[in-house]
Amino acid sequence: MTALSITGVNSEYQGVRVLDGLDLQMEQGEILALLGPSGCGKTTLLRAIAGLQPVSSGCIHVQGQCFNGEGNFTPSEQRGVGMIFQDYALFPHLTVADNILFGVTEKDSFRRGALLEEMLTLVKLEGLEKRYPHELSGGQQQRVSIARALACKPKLLLLDEPFSNIDSQVRGELMMEIRAILKSRKVSAVFVTHSKDEAFVFADKLALFKEGRIVQHGTAEELYYSPAERYVADFLGRGNYVPVQVVDGFNVDSPLGQLVSTSELTWPSQYSGEVLLRPQQLTLEPDDAAAGVIRDRRFLGNFCHYQVEIASQLLEVRSQLTQLLPGQKVQIRAEAHPLVIF
Numbered sequence: 001m002t003a004l005s006i007t008g009v010n011s012e013y014q015g016v017r018v019l020d021g022l023d024l025q026m027e028q029g030e031i032l033a034l035l036g037p038s039g040c041g042k043t044t045l046l047r048a049i050a051g052l053q054p055v056s057s058g059c060i061h062v063q064g065q066c067f068n069g070e071g072n073f074t075p076s077e078q079r080g081v082g083m084i085f086q087d088y089a090l091f092p093h094l095t096v097a098d099n100i101l102f103g104v105t106e107k108d109s110f111r112r113g114a115l116l117e118e119m120l121t122l123v124k125l126e127g128l129e130k131r132y133p134h135e136l137s138g139g140q141q142q143r144v145s146i147a148r149a150l151a152c153k154p155k156l157l158l159l160d161e162p163f164s165n166i167d168s169q170v171r172g173e174l175m176m177e178i179r180a181i182l183k184s185r186k187v188s189a190v191f192v193t194h195s196k197d198e199a200f201v202f203a204d205k206l207a208l209f210k211e212g213r214i215v216q217h218g219t220a221e222e223l224y225y226s227p228a229e230r231y232v233a234d235f236l237g238r239g240n241y242v243p244v245q246v247v248d249g250f251n252v253d254s255p256l257g258q259l260v261s262t263s264e265l266t267w268p269s270q271y272s273g274e275v276l277l278r279p280q281q282l283t284l285e286p287d288d289a290a291a292g293v294i295r296d297r298r299f300l301g302n303f304c305h306y307q308v309e310i311a312s313q314l315l316e317v318r319s320q321l322t323q324l325l326p327g328q329k330v331q332i333r334a335e336a337h338p339l340v341i342f
Helices: 042-050 096-100 109-122 138-151 168-184 196-202 220-225 230-235
Strands: 002-013 016-027 031-035 057-062 065-069 081-084 156-160 189-193 205-210 213-218 240-248 251-254 257-260 272-277 282-286 292-299 304-310 313-319 329-334
Touching (some): 042 081, 081 138, 109 138, 168 196, 240 313
Antiparallel strands (some): 282 329, 292 304, 292 329
């Protein structure tokens, strides 16, 4: 089943188009990250799904039910969509138990108690049900907000930068815990972040925004290694752009020598462009006769990050050869892989 379907959605704010003809689909049980810089439209889309942001045109369906479009508008309180905010939005005067059960319509006290115990166990807060939010850590408060949302059995869960206020030392562990909870209950979730690292860890798919549009949608690996444009490549991490000329459908000439593509190139022979080479797609080998020279070195544990000059260009290289030093000559090679040329 399709958990979320967005077709041709446009939205304006004070006469400015914030969402520009968005199309997006996600499957049941999938975690989708809306990724991009501040002001690109990702939070606006999240609010539109929740019914908190007007949509001027287009359709939003959740589990086949039309919330916006086709002459329909479903109020936010009737959508069955849960939302989790970066500031937790807990009621400070209510205990953990009362916060978790706040939106639960079940009246039977035995069933409410059983649901509370289930949620406390799920988010690892057993024994803390009588505490108030100010008596909890940031990570514990976010667990309460997760439990409160899941207790209402939402059709879709929306998370607005939920980890931005969490201490960096526990953020990674909390992300993995919450991801495991959502996966175990087959909850579909849409997650807003500006951090590619959070998106890589937490999400199954990424939708990268640029000025109100989605420029690419797919897995982290697809966007990282096969970006549709340089904006995508640069947003998701370090990259080298090396000038190349296409020789044929699988080979290009470059300052590093001839590079081989394992997938057929779409550019014609003699086309001149730039190939994207990630730092980990390059290898180094000490060679006193080579043209490459190490200009900088940073030791990062089990690998080093090098800056290597070749043909008046500085290339970023990540290598497990940690004994190389600045000034040393090296040969740079790129193993055959699907080349991305702009």
